[in-house]
Amino acid sequence: MPKPLIIGIDIRDLHVAKTGTQTYLAELCAAFKALQSSEVQFKFLDSNFPVYTGKNKALKWIEHFKYQLWKQVLLPLKAWMNSCDIVFCTDNFVPIMHLGYQTIPVFHDAFFFESPEQYGKLWLWLYKKTALPAARRSPFIITPSAHAQKQIHHFTQISNQQLIVVPEGPKTLSHPPTSTGHEQVLNQYALSPGNYLLHVGSMFKRKNIPALIQAFGILKEQGYPDLKLALAGPLTSSNTENDYQLILDAIESSVFKQDIIVTGYLSNDELSQLYRSALLYVFPSVNEGFGIPVLEAFNFNLPVLVANNTSLPEVGGNAVLTFSPFDVNDIAMQIQRVLEDADLRKTMIVKGQERLKEFSWQKTALQLIEVFKKAAYLQ
Numbered sequence: 001m002p003k004p005l006i007i008g009i010d011i012r013d014l015h016v017a018k019t020g021t022q023t024y025l026a027e028l029c030a031a032f033k034a035l036q037s038s039e040v041q042f043k044f045l046d047s048n049f050p051v052y053t054g055k056n057k058a059l060k061w062i063e064h065f066k067y068q069l070w071k072q073v074l075l076p077l078k079a080w081m082n083s084c085d086i087v088f089c090t091d092n093f094v095p096i097m098h099l100g101y102q103t104i105p106v107f108h109d110a111f112f113f114e115s116p117e118q119y120g121k122l123w124l125w126l127y128k129k130t131a132l133p134a135a136r137r138s139p140f141i142i143t144p145s146a147h148a149q150k151q152i153h154h155f156t157q158i159s160n161q162q163l164i165v166v167p168e169g170p171k172t173l174s175h176p177p178t179s180t181g182h183e184q185v186l187n188q189y190a191l192s193p194g195n196y197l198l199h200v201g202s203m204f205k206r207k208n209i210p211a212l213i214q215a216f217g218i219l220k221e222q223g224y225p226d227l228k229l230a231l232a233g234p235l236t237s238s239n240t241e242n243d244y245q246l247i248l249d250a251i252e253s254s255v256f257k258q259d260i261i262v263t264g265y266l267s268n269d270e271l272s273q274l275y276r277s278a279l280l281y282v283f284p285s286v287n288e289g290f291g292i293p294v295l296e297a298f299n300f301n302l303p304v305l306v307a308n309n310t311s312l313p314e315v316g317g318n319a320v321l322t323f324s325p326f327d328v329n330d331i332a333m334q335i336q337r338v339l340e341d342a343d344l345r346k347t348m349i350v351k352g353q354e355r356l357k358e359f360s361w362q363k364t365a366l367q368l369i370e371v372f373k374k375a376a377y378l379q
Contacts (some may be wrong), residue, residue, distance in 0.1 A: 005376055006043060008088065010091070011046050012075075018202070028365060034365075045078045047075075064122055071089075072096060077099075079095075088372070089106065092107055092127065094131075096133060104140050104142060105131070105138060105142070106142040106143070108143070108144060108290065118205060135158070139378050141164065142368065143163050146165055148289040168364055169361040170359065171296055191277070194277065194278075197335065199284075208286050208307070211326075211331065220256045229259065230274060231260070231261065247262070275296060278297075280339075283304065284306075291312050298319065299356060302349070304321075305334055306320045318351055
């Protein structure tokens, strides 16, 4: 009987990531576990050291050292001890050292190059000195969209043959039935079913949330007295990436501030309840490597409007309505167009359901397994 292909999955990031990268790794781990077989086996490799996620500068520097110790020493040793053929890391960094295995990283986007001012100097230095050289040694680098592939190639000159596009899937969220508990969650944020626009995501600068708040104000001036805007998502841990104060300032300066709700971090159950009762979903980001919330909104039968740039039209296809994220009047006009046309909303929902069929974490996992097999063959 031939030896199975052994894939080592670095799961340390599950202790750290809180946004789309956490969803990516958690969903893939579940999909990989379901695909274990006599031909392909997965080893989930984790650090034995606690991960510091606080804000103390000295402890953060120590955490940087521990992170590199894990990536460049402990992870390679664990992979070697588990006889791994492939080491797969979903957080940009793979080991430079190869101990009988090939490495495959995931580069979710080109933000490090496009917006370096939003990252700490140490993190940028480590990225250039360790992540990039290690990625260049890898036979393949996974990226989630053709847009991300194009941008990464542009900034790094890594060939498109080495950059493999493997799309993502929607976050697994339950569809809660109508219940007293469901009503309580909506009441907590002064929301009613079908009376609010929804945006989900961390408060990154690139999410362009202040523009959405301004567009909402323009829309409210046209009427819609009961309409509200729900902004769901946690703060970022980085001050350089955080747009929270600008968001609060935009809300405070709006004459409709009582109709704008900032929920902060939500559990999966709370988030699914907000998706379930929203009127439509608006995604005004100026830069996305993929855009998982587009698929989540499709999954909850919401009409979806997205910015007409980067990967969002690629993910949404013909199921989304687009606008210029730099023109608040255009954002407001396109939202109003959907609000005023019930037939358009129905058509967008149907198209969203069809578009969603093209994406799943099982499909992502199966495509990745094929990449792993190719990489092992090259060894």
